[in-house]
Amino acid sequence: MFAVATRNFVEEVDHGGLLIPVSSLNDAIAPLTVVLKRKRFWFWQKPKYLPTDFNLNDILTGDTPIKPVVAETDFIKYSGTFGDNIQGGVDANFVNSSISLQGKDSSKLQSSFGSLKKEEVDLQSLLRDSKDRVLDMSHCLIQQTKEKHRRILGIVKERIFTAQPCSVIEDVQKGGGCGGILNPCGPRALKLSLKENGSLSKDSNITMEIPVHTTIAFGVIELEIKHNGHYELCVISDTNGGFEVDGPKTGLLGVSGAPVHSSENSHLRQELERLSDHFQALSALSASTRSSLLQHITKLMQDPAAFNALQNVLEQKRLGKTPDGGDVTTTAPQQKNIRAIVDLLELSGQAGSTRQGQSTSVLTALHLMTSALDEMTNDCLPVLGMSCIPTVLQTLELLVQSVLENGELTLSGAALTDDMYEKAEHLFASSKVSLKRDEDVVKTEINHQAGNLPLVLCIAVTSLASLVHDV
Incomplete structure (x- = not known):
């Protein structure tokens, strides 16, 4: 329910952009939170972003932490209602019988996030602070990520969060019915018909209260990590991060290993x-x-x-x-x-x-x-x-x-x-x-x-x- 609401939010305000919807209320996301990007099996799938329990300072060597310059601004006031009224039916006629199935679903998801705020890390200061800094390559997060294929480390550069208590409400109404007529067959068919009708309905109404300062979407900047632990921030959106490799990079698993230009x-x-x-x-x-x-x-x-x-x-x-x-x-x-x-x-x-x-x-x-x-x-x-x-x-x-x-x-x-x-x-x-x-x-x-x-x-x-x- 929360994941659907945040996904709807991102599709509305940043469709085709770089914002990533938060999928769980348990995800604690703040500027410089380390995020694990996992590429999927098929090349056309959107990658998954999994926030970790670490921030950038946790995986750096040295005792001097990076203190990012973070700007907080008003974003938008958001309230969205998404609903479907779907109905359908199937009628089948046989030699001596007929059946009718009808279904109707009505669902409504109302997301009242209210006034939202945005936190954004100043990239210029982060680039200066990151110069000559080295990652601890023995850190368990880096070691385990490096061992996995199609895994990339990134850090949160911006986030959209709630500025006041808000709610997500889901209202679902489901209904269906069936009916049929069966006529006996034979040389002397009796003038008899069997009728059976049934219906089923189910309603639900769920309200989820969202606390203040809850992150609903975030943006990531990927890290390109060298063998010696030095790293670079991928400031260009189409530049991918990852670990330095000795041999040629392997393509993504999938159908053809490269995105298709579907315009043709x-x-x-x-x-x-x-x-x-x-x-x-x-x-x-x-x-x-x-x-x-x-x-x-x-x-x-x-x-x-x-x-x-x-x-x-x-x-x-x-x-x-x-x-x-x-x-x-x-x-x-x-x-x-x-x-x-x-x-x-x-x-x-x-x-x-x-x-x-x-x-x-x-x-x-x-x-x-x-x-x-x-x-x-x-x-x-x-x-x-x-x-x-x-x-x-x-x-x-x-x-x-x-x-x-x-x-x-x-x-x-x-x-x-x-x-x-x-x-x-x-x-x-x-x-x-x-x-x-x-x-x-x-x-x-x-x-x-x-x-x-x-x-x-x-x-x-x-x-x-x-x-x-x-x-």
């Missing part, structure tokens, strides 16, 4: 082709396994915080680690869905390791999917979750193919209703892809300087669609 359709197509084994691994699962995975994933997609918890579990398993026993930010039903997904992975891994020489594990394929979904904006994830039925996913997949081929899609041929088109337009626009409707034709166009967002959208849709069709 050919690059998108090449990346999707490189990932085809991952989509194949999902499609090769049994129909029941695919259906169960989609069901559990769809439920978690309604709550970005819960879905992020799933992503963390899969990432831990991807690294060969045992996930934590529980996440305090998730409810018991959400934890149950995460556990069910892990169980399905373990079963499919045992059965699928020898299937047709399968080279890509189901875990890696599902990690790819959840990583792409986790990169989407908070408002898009629930909308896409409500679109996770076969006909809609197949239509979204056709739109993705149109993006890859710079082509056109006929509405009638794709069964793209007006309501479905509005959802698709919102999803694609959030990923810097515009849909232009001209009577019965939809044209797709990638926006200028879209970065990796179109690729993330294509991976997310194609992965989900792989769960609803056979190979």
Whole structure:
């Protein structure tokens, strides 16, 4: 809840900028706090920033501490309300029966941070104070960070914090219903019908009081560390820090090892082709396994915080680690869905390791999917979750193919209703892809300087669609 609120805040006030949302109220962040930057498995994923219990002076040699010049200014007065009113339904007619399922979710997250302040370290004075200073290379934090791949040390150069007590309020209303008619069949069908209707509703209202001086976002300056402990501050935003190495630097693990320039359709197509084994691994699962995975994933997609918890579990398993026993930010039903997904992975891994020489594990394929979904904006994830039925996913997949081929899609041929088109337009626009409707034709166009967002959208849709069709 707090993590979603801070993420919304950063998306609103510094979209595409350098501010990092705070994910936990337990994080104590101040100027010069040492932060661990962890690059992710896929090159298009945003890195994770983990505040440590140390500041820069703790890892320096010598007895003279650096006392930074810090300027405190008023930032903005912020109050935001984010909500979704999502409803959907499925009607199925069979020879002698019919069934109707209806669902409606309403959620609202109100973040009243009030007047916010900003603390910023004066870089000129910090550069002067850092000159000729040496890091203690025997410090446990430096030693453990150096041993890990894709880890970089940085320090907090600015932070946004609350200047008064404030609150985050979440109001959720969930409802659903089902109905059906079953007519007996046979040579002499009786004039009898069985009707069954049911409904389910669940409401929750949670208020979180945020104390004064709570950091909700921060900025980091990375450190480039030499063998002898001397370091440089990476004052240019596109300059990466890290430890000096003896040999050539290795690229990030991922699809191609270098960011894709998604403004060109050919690059998108090449990346999707490189990932085809991952989509194949999902499609090769049994129909029941695919259906169960989609069901559990769809439920978690309604709550970005819960879905992020799933992503963390899969990432831990991807690294060969045992996930934590529980996440305090998730409810018991959400934890149950995460556990069910892990169980399905373990079963499919045992059965699928020898299937047709399968080279890509189901875990890696599902990690790819959840990583792409986790990169989407908070408002898009629930909308896409409500679109996770076969006909809609197949239509979204056709739109993705149109993006890859710079082509056109006929509405009638794709069964793209007006309501479905509005959802698709919102999803694609959030990923810097515009849909232009001209009577019965939809044209797709990638926006200028879209970065990796179109690729993330294509991976997310194609992965989900792989769960609803056979190979």
